[in-house]
Every structure is written in C-alpha cells, then in structure tokens.
Amino acid sequence: MPFLMQSHGCSGWNGEMAGRIRAFDWTLTELGSVDTWSTSLCSSVQLLLASPVPLVMLWGKPGYMIYNDAYSVFAGGRHPYLLGSPVELGWPEVAEFNRQVLDTCLAGGTLSFRNKELELLRNGQPEAVFMDLYYSPVADDDGLPAGVLAVVVETTAHMASERLREQTETAYRADNERVRLALNAGALLGSFVWDIKADLLSGDERFARTFSYPADQSLAFLSPEAASERIHPDDLIQLSQQVEQALKNGGPFNAEYRIRRPDGSYGWVLASGCCEFNEQGQPFRFPGVLIDIHERKIAEESLLKFTRNLEQRVADEVEGRLAAEEQLRQSQKLEAIGGLTGGVAHDFNNLLQVIAGNLHLLARHEPDNENVQRRVNAAIAAVERGAMLSSQLLAFARRQPLSPAVYSLRQIYEGLGELLQRALGETIQIDVQLPEESWCIHVDRNQLENALLNLALNARDAMHGEGTIAISGKNVELDQRFCAGKGISTGDYVRLSVVDTGDGMDAATLKQAFEPFFTTKADGQGTGLGLSMVFGFVKQSGGHIDMTSEVGQGTQVHLYFPRSARAQSRESPMRSVQHRGGHETILVVEDNEEVRSATVEFLQQSGYQVLVAANGDGAMQMLLDGVEVDLIFTDVVMPGLIKSSDLAAWAKVQTPPVAVLFTSGHTRDIISNNHQLSPDTHLLSKPYSPDALMTMIRSVLAG
Known part of the structure; x- marks a missing residue:
C-alpha cells in the first residue's frame, strides 16, 4: 500500500x-x-x-x-x-x-x-x-x-529602473533648489520715477549705474531714450506693449527684459511698479524698482533645458523599451524556430547522409550501367538540394558553424567580383564603391560572400535582369539612438550596402521579408530562405541588418559588422590535396548504424584501416585500452557520457597529438562558441560525398 x-x-x-x-x-x-x-x-x-x-x-x-x-x-x-x-x-x-x-x-x-x-x-x-x-x-x-x-x-531590471528614477529625481530636486535660491536672492538694482508729462526719469545711483548713465549726469533728469538704448532689441517691442497696457489700464506693472552691461554682455532685470493717475484720470507718474533676476532666469533656462532633456530621455526610454520588446518577441520567435530547426536538422541530415552514402556506393558498384548512373546522379542532386535547404534553415536560426577570420572589405570583394558578374549576367552593371582605408571585420568569408550573392540575385530579379546594382562600404560610428532595441552595442562598425532600382516593396511585404519561407516569387522559383539566411548570418556574426524599400523606388539593404581591432588575416594559397586514399588507421565514431556502415565502406575501399565505435564511451574505452589510430572521425552529437569534445581533448594531449575530424548535421555548441569554430577545429558537415570525405581526411592528416 x-x-x-x-x-x-x-x-x-x-x-x-x-x-x-x-x-x-x-x-x-x-x-x-x-x-x-x-x-x-x-x-x-x-x-x-x-x-x-x-x-x-x-x-x-x-x-x-x-x-x-x-x-x-x-x-x-x-x-x-x-x-x-x-x-x-x-x-x-x-x-x-x-x-x-x-x-x-x-x-x-x-x-x-x-x-x-x-x-x-x-x-x-x-x-x-x-x-x-x-x-x-x-x-x-x-x-x-x-x-x-x-x-x-x-528583480535586476526593476532595480535598474529604480536607480534611474532615483538619479532623475535627485537631479530634479537639485535644479529646483537652485531656482528657489535664485528667486530668494534677487538684488535691488535701484528705484526710479518716470514723469510721464515731461517724459523724464529720475532715479538713485544704483539705477543710473545699471543703465550706464555718465557719472556727472543729474539723477533728477535722466533721459528715457538713453535707457531704451541699453535694452536688448529683442525685448523692446514686448516692453513697449506692457508699458502701454499699464498706462491705459493701471494695475501692477512687472516686465522682464535684458540690459546691456558695460562689458557688452546682457543681464536680466525685473522692472516692477504702478502707474499713477491724476483727478482727470490721466497718467502722470510712474514709480518703480529694478531687481536683478539674472541668476533666476539662468536657473529657469537650465531647468527648462533639463525638463526638455528629461522628456526626451523618457521618450527615448519608451521608444527603446518598445523596440526592445519587439526585439525580444522576434528573438523568442527565432529561438523557437531555431530550436525546432536544430533538432530536425540533425536527424534530417543523418537521413540525407544515409541516402547519399548508399547512392554513391550504388554508383561505384554499377560503373558501366548508364541508366543507374543517370538515376543516381538525379537522386544525389536532390539530396544536395535538401542539404542546402537544411543549411539555410540553420543559417536563419543562427546555428550554422562559422569559421571567422579578420578581413578588409577590399580583401573580400577581390575574390567575389568576377563570380558576381557571372551570376548576374551581362545586362546587369555592378557599381562598387569601397573605402580606401576600410576597417577590418571578423566574419566567415564564405558565408559573407554567399550573403552578398543572395542580395545581388534578389536585386537582379527586382530589376528584371537589367540595370545597375550598387555595392558600397563605409566606416560608421553607431550611437545609442541607432542601436536602441537592435541587440547591438554602440561603437565602430563597417557598413556594407547593396542598393537596386527595382520594383521595391510595400510596407506589408517589407515587414515579412526576413521571415522564413516568405517569398513574392512564383512557385518553384525560390524557397523564401535567401534573406532569412542573410539575416541569421549577420546576427550570428554580432552585426545588424537594415532594409528599406518603396514601391517603384528600389530597395536598400545595409549590413553592419563590428569593427575588429585584430590584425588582418593573411590568406595562404590553397594546397592541392589529392582525393587518393591512404594506409592510416581511422577510428569512426558514429551512433547511426546506416551512416557508420556506408562511411566504413568508403574508407576501406580507399585503403584505410578502419575501427568503429557506436558512441563516445566505446571509442574512449578502445583508446584507453591502447588502440593506436592516426585519426578520429567522430559525429558531434551522440548518446553516452563521453562527448565528442572529450575525445578531441584526449587526442590533443597525446604525444604526438592524434588528428580529429568532426562531422554533424547540426553542431549545437559542443565544439564551438556560438557556433563559431576555432581555427584548429575541423568539421565536415552532413551529408557529405566520398570525395569530400577523402579530401577532408587527407587535409587533416596532412595538417
């Protein structure tokens, strides 16, 4: 019980x-x-x-x-x-x-x-x-x-918000206190009486000094015109209107204006008084005082500027928060698709590898049967299209393995220009504008070239095969306003732009342009993954992509990559590696029996001695038991306690080190950092052909 x-x-x-x-x-x-x-x-x-x-x-x-x-x-x-x-x-x-x-x-x-x-x-x-x-x-x-x-x-986000609020309130209180002190510290600059009938001013010494009257001037007979000449021209019209209003209606008179000081600068004053009327109701006398309000006005202007800045900061914060929320929703959607894609890609590519392996073996067994060769070639072409589809999905989900290095824009375009022109055709002109002193970027060159080729082909289709495509580069500095909500930090970037003069897109189409499988092309003319792949690659490289378009005005695509401070990579000439076999001993570690069987047959046919293990645990036991091998060819993702990265770590510390070649339909992050491979990591993506396998093995062994 x-x-x-x-x-x-x-x-x-x-x-x-x-x-x-x-x-x-x-x-x-x-x-x-x-x-x-x-x-x-x-x-x-x-x-x-x-x-x-x-x-x-x-x-x-x-x-x-x-x-x-x-x-x-x-x-x-x-x-x-x-x-x-x-x-x-x-x-x-x-x-x-x-x-x-x-x-x-x-x-x-x-x-x-x-x-x-x-x-x-x-x-x-x-x-x-x-x-x-x-x-x-x-x-x-x-x-x-x-x-x-x-x-x-x-509560990290809440605490950050509370600290910002407290800092803002402290700054506001300090400015408010300065304004209050300025109001309380107003200094009397003198008193005056205006005889309206005689149009004469009389005042004390301080009043006369404020308006820079001559020292020998009688204080009982001061010229109003001389006083007016010291008032800022921009304040005269409003002051005159206030005086006319006081002479007409009476009541308290308070006017703020600027007076030119002896050094040529202007200071703010407050003239305060009241018009007196005789028995006939006519204005005849206007007494008043002059008060120094310059510090108060400066404080008010500072407070107004602060308030405007605060309003702008709040507006920027709200805009940034909305953009960040949208970015989060987009990121969550991409992560969901990416997680699904990654899991499917591994099994899908394993299936493609089984199909491809058996097709290649069939082709080798029937070398003289033209009918078999034709059908095998058609099937292998379909497998390659499936592999490309899987690769594009992984690129969109930011899970493709990258091998980045440091390049300048000119270094990248040197090997791409001729390929672009052949792909686009003779009726398309390419206008290339690259800076002489371009900053360097840390990217996977092959993937960047594929991205530019994708964008150029889209531009060609939008222009119906005729026109000019502009490809340009620029060193730019991105500020906080630009970076808000985009998932990138402020700083130096290199911008690559592809601009066409084609049909353009409306707002609804533009909004969906990066969505996977979305396409405006006819059925069978596109998978809808080209732009998705570019988007995923740029984001995985730590950059940002912007696209603007208007119907009838063409499309502009801007790729932003962070500037790299590292030394530019030196390109070594590619060594010719023959597709021949060898006599070395290779340990094949693969949990999928069908994939393992075909791979072993490829290697044995090429003369290699082959040992097999169904998982990392079995492979490690063989190695610890003293089995000597020249190369470990291992799948990345396998069941068991021992991971492929553990096998590689063991191989690296042997004397001499044992070569390791990884293979996978989806690497996850077991052998990479954010799916970026280190220079000493070799990966052969599934599905692979016998030629690709032999070439890679010879390259790794030779290295």
Missing part, C-alpha cells in the same frame, strides 16, 4: 521538467530511484512542477537540485545540467551563500531576501544580479527537515 501511494504521488507530474526528472538517473545520488521516493518528496515535487514561479528544491545535505520549467529559464545555459547536481557545484560562484541556506533551513529555519545582490556568471562573464529569494524547509515523511524549497524571482 505505501508503494502504491508513492507511485501515485510521483506519477501525477506533468510538463517538460517532469519528463526530465523521471528520465534522470537518480541512483547516482542519495535520492535513489524515483519509484522509491517518499510521499513527502513526491508531493513537494508535484507542487513545484505546477507552479508558474521559478522554484527549485534542494534535497538532502548536498542540496540535489530539482526544479520546474520557470526555473529552467532562469538557469539559462546551465539547464539541464543543473538537474540532480549539488547546488554548490551547480552555482560555484555563490557556493558559500547556498551552503548557509542549506545549513539554516535543514536546521528548521527560514530565510528571505528582498532584492538580494549576487554576482553570477552569465555568458562566461560575472554579472551583478538582483533577486527576491525565499527559502523554507521541507519535511520528510517523519516530519524532519530533509530539503529546502527556494522561490527565485529576478
């Missing part, structure tokens, strides 16, 4: 993480098989899996990690490797903190933190992260603390 209760508690789990938890080999830990878990643990895990909030269970003194789908998103690249690992090994940078949590909660205590700052490694770099953390003990069936349930809510 207890067994049935435990089984029932653990069988009610749902979701992706539930499947991963069941599939994990818990017998490697103190928890034992899932079927033997306690009712308490099963119930806690069921509660955890049902929560939309990031939850993680730390079970036992080592804190074995069991978590839900929401926590897997927070874990990022550490998922799914965190599952079943002790928390101190899973998060080594905060091991001491997690040990304190385990000791406290397993002793029956609870812990909570608001906006706790921890330094975590993300993308290989330390980053300050803020989180709300809540830790509670979880009892076993005997009521004793056996685990810790942790609620993890990241």
Whole structure:
C-alpha cells in the first residue's frame, strides 16, 4: 500500500521538467530511484512542477537540485545540467551563500531576501544580479527537515529602473533648489520715477549705474531714450506693449527684459511698479524698482533645458523599451524556430547522409550501367538540394558553424567580383564603391560572400535582369539612438550596402521579408530562405541588418559588422590535396548504424584501416585500452557520457597529438562558441560525398 501511494504521488507530474526528472538517473545520488521516493518528496515535487514561479528544491545535505520549467529559464545555459547536481557545484560562484541556506533551513529555519545582490556568471562573464529569494524547509515523511524549497524571482531590471528614477529625481530636486535660491536672492538694482508729462526719469545711483548713465549726469533728469538704448532689441517691442497696457489700464506693472552691461554682455532685470493717475484720470507718474533676476532666469533656462532633456530621455526610454520588446518577441520567435530547426536538422541530415552514402556506393558498384548512373546522379542532386535547404534553415536560426577570420572589405570583394558578374549576367552593371582605408571585420568569408550573392540575385530579379546594382562600404560610428532595441552595442562598425532600382516593396511585404519561407516569387522559383539566411548570418556574426524599400523606388539593404581591432588575416594559397586514399588507421565514431556502415565502406575501399565505435564511451574505452589510430572521425552529437569534445581533448594531449575530424548535421555548441569554430577545429558537415570525405581526411592528416 505505501508503494502504491508513492507511485501515485510521483506519477501525477506533468510538463517538460517532469519528463526530465523521471528520465534522470537518480541512483547516482542519495535520492535513489524515483519509484522509491517518499510521499513527502513526491508531493513537494508535484507542487513545484505546477507552479508558474521559478522554484527549485534542494534535497538532502548536498542540496540535489530539482526544479520546474520557470526555473529552467532562469538557469539559462546551465539547464539541464543543473538537474540532480549539488547546488554548490551547480552555482560555484555563490557556493558559500547556498551552503548557509542549506545549513539554516535543514536546521528548521527560514530565510528571505528582498532584492538580494549576487554576482553570477552569465555568458562566461560575472554579472551583478538582483533577486527576491525565499527559502523554507521541507519535511520528510517523519516530519524532519530533509530539503529546502527556494522561490527565485529576478528583480535586476526593476532595480535598474529604480536607480534611474532615483538619479532623475535627485537631479530634479537639485535644479529646483537652485531656482528657489535664485528667486530668494534677487538684488535691488535701484528705484526710479518716470514723469510721464515731461517724459523724464529720475532715479538713485544704483539705477543710473545699471543703465550706464555718465557719472556727472543729474539723477533728477535722466533721459528715457538713453535707457531704451541699453535694452536688448529683442525685448523692446514686448516692453513697449506692457508699458502701454499699464498706462491705459493701471494695475501692477512687472516686465522682464535684458540690459546691456558695460562689458557688452546682457543681464536680466525685473522692472516692477504702478502707474499713477491724476483727478482727470490721466497718467502722470510712474514709480518703480529694478531687481536683478539674472541668476533666476539662468536657473529657469537650465531647468527648462533639463525638463526638455528629461522628456526626451523618457521618450527615448519608451521608444527603446518598445523596440526592445519587439526585439525580444522576434528573438523568442527565432529561438523557437531555431530550436525546432536544430533538432530536425540533425536527424534530417543523418537521413540525407544515409541516402547519399548508399547512392554513391550504388554508383561505384554499377560503373558501366548508364541508366543507374543517370538515376543516381538525379537522386544525389536532390539530396544536395535538401542539404542546402537544411543549411539555410540553420543559417536563419543562427546555428550554422562559422569559421571567422579578420578581413578588409577590399580583401573580400577581390575574390567575389568576377563570380558576381557571372551570376548576374551581362545586362546587369555592378557599381562598387569601397573605402580606401576600410576597417577590418571578423566574419566567415564564405558565408559573407554567399550573403552578398543572395542580395545581388534578389536585386537582379527586382530589376528584371537589367540595370545597375550598387555595392558600397563605409566606416560608421553607431550611437545609442541607432542601436536602441537592435541587440547591438554602440561603437565602430563597417557598413556594407547593396542598393537596386527595382520594383521595391510595400510596407506589408517589407515587414515579412526576413521571415522564413516568405517569398513574392512564383512557385518553384525560390524557397523564401535567401534573406532569412542573410539575416541569421549577420546576427550570428554580432552585426545588424537594415532594409528599406518603396514601391517603384528600389530597395536598400545595409549590413553592419563590428569593427575588429585584430590584425588582418593573411590568406595562404590553397594546397592541392589529392582525393587518393591512404594506409592510416581511422577510428569512426558514429551512433547511426546506416551512416557508420556506408562511411566504413568508403574508407576501406580507399585503403584505410578502419575501427568503429557506436558512441563516445566505446571509442574512449578502445583508446584507453591502447588502440593506436592516426585519426578520429567522430559525429558531434551522440548518446553516452563521453562527448565528442572529450575525445578531441584526449587526442590533443597525446604525444604526438592524434588528428580529429568532426562531422554533424547540426553542431549545437559542443565544439564551438556560438557556433563559431576555432581555427584548429575541423568539421565536415552532413551529408557529405566520398570525395569530400577523402579530401577532408587527407587535409587533416596532412595538417
């Protein structure tokens, strides 16, 4: 009966993480098989899996990690490797903190933190992260603390927003205080009386000095015209209107204007007074005072400028946030498609490899049968089209393996110009404008050439095969306003542009242009993956792509690549590698039996000694047992504990080192960094032909 209760508690789990938890080999830990878990643990895990909030269970003194789908998103690249690992090994940078949590909660205590700052490694770099953390003990069936349930809510974005708000409010209060002090510190510049009938001014010494009257001038007879000459011309019209209004209607008079100082500069003053009327109701006297308001006006202008800047910053922030949200939605869509594409591509390319391998073997077995040769060639051509389709999907999803190096624009175009002209035809003119001193960029040259060729062919089709395509390059500096929401940082970039004068696109078509399988061409004339491939390649290279178009006005495509500070790559001449076989011993590590069988037959027919292993575990055992090989030819993605990268690491430290050639339909990131291959990593993508296999093997062995 207890067994049935435990089984029932653990069988009610749902979701992706539930499947991963069941599939994990818990017998490697103190928890034992899932079927033997306690009712308490099963119930806690069921509660955890049902929560939309990031939850993680730390079970036992080592804190074995069991978590839900929401926590897997927070874990990022550490998922799914965190599952079943002790928390101190899973998060080594905060091991001491997690040990304190385990000791406290397993002793029956609870812990909570608001906006706790921890330094975590993300993308290989330390980053300050803020989180709300809540830790509670979880009892076993005997009521004793056996685990810790942790609620993890990241608040990094909220804290950044709060800090910006506090900085803005502090700056605003400081400016407001300056304005208040300026108003309270207004200095009296003198008093005056205007005799309206006689049109004469009288005033004190300070008034006379303010308007720069001569020192020997009588203070009882001051010329109004002389005073008017010291007033800023731009303020005279408004001041005259205010005076006329005061003479007509009476009431308080307050006018702000600028007076020219002896040094030629202008200072702001406030003239304040009131017109007096005689018994007949006619204005006859106008007394008043002059107050220095220059500091106040400067403060007001500063505050106005600050307010406008603040409004602009808010507007920019809102615009950037909207752009970032759109970028996030686009990125999530690409990631979803990319994840699907990557999984499908691996199996799809394995199937293509099986088909291609057997077709090539059939062609070799029937060399004199023309009918067989014709049909095999047609089938191989179809396999190559399928491989191209898979490659384009991987490019769009930013999962194609890249081999970047540092090039200048002229270095890239030197080998591309003739190919472009042949592909476009004689009726298309190419206008190339490249800077003499172009900055260098770090890109995969072959993929960039393919991208430019794709754009040029699209431009040719848009111009119906006639006209001029402009290809230009420029060194540019991108600011924050341009980069907002585009997923790139400010700084120096090299811009490559392809411009045509073709039909152009309307707004609706332009919006979908980079979507996979979207095309405006007739059926059978395009897959709709050309622009998608260009988009994925540019993004994977750390750049950005912009496209503008108007119906009847043509299309402009701009590719932005970050400037590279590294030395320009030197191009060595390609060595001729014969397609002949050899006598060396090759260890083939491939989990797909059909692929392995065809590959082994290719190699044996070419004279090589061949050893085989169905996975990395078997291959490593053979190598540790003393088997001597000249080259390891291994699939990248295989089942088992030993990965292909582990085989390569072993091979590198041998004396002498053993050559390694990888093959895969989809590399993931096991042998690459963001799918960018290091110079000493050799990869043969599936499906491959016998000639490509032999050429690559000879090249790796020769190197």
